[in-house]
Amino acid sequence: MPESSLRVLIAMVGDVQHDAFARIKYGHFCNALECSGIVVDTLDTSLRGLSRIWNALRCFHPSARVWRERFWKNVPAFEARSRQVSRYIRAHASQLDIVVQMGVVFDAGRFQSSLPVVIYTDYTARLSA
Numbered sequence: 001m002p003e004s005s006l007r008v009l010i011a012m013v014g015d016v017q018h019d020a021f022a023r024i025k026y027g028h029f030c031n032a033l034e035c036s037g038i039v040v041d042t043l044d045t046s047l048r049g050l051s052r053i054w055n056a057l058r059c060f061h062p063s064a065r066v067w068r069e070r071f072w073k074n075v076p077a078f079e080a081r082s083r084q085v086s087r088y089i090r091a092h093a094s095q096l097d098i099v100v101q102m103g104v105v106f107d108a109g110r111f112q113s114s115l116p117v118v119i120y121t122d123y124t125a126r127l128s129a
Contacts, residue, residue: 012102015044045081081106
């Protein structure tokens with residue numbers, strides 16, 4: 001890889017290497033960047049462990065449909081995912097040039113200002129509704 005290659009962090013909910021949904025949705029995009037000579041690192045912003053459990057309990061609803069919607073779309077979960085990206089960026093900022101944020105359930109620029117952030121969104125949620 002040439003030394004002048006753009007170094008991109010792709011932040012998303014899901015693991016593009018191991019999660020079938022993330023791979024189907026974003027795998028071709030990540031591969032296209034890598035094939036064009038762009039160095040890509042990916043970060044799964046999914047809540048894990050106690051954060052995930054606490055989020056699920058905090059937004060509980062007897063309707064599974066409503067609970068699922070609340071689980072993904074609430075301010076504390078948004079903040080937790082945003083902090084996760086910020087911690088990663090602080091630890092790796094010298095190795096990155098830009099952040100590509102996939103989706104809008106977190107903000108990759110909320111708690112950091114060292115790297116520019118580009119947000120990729122699609123119409124998937126609306127289409128599936």
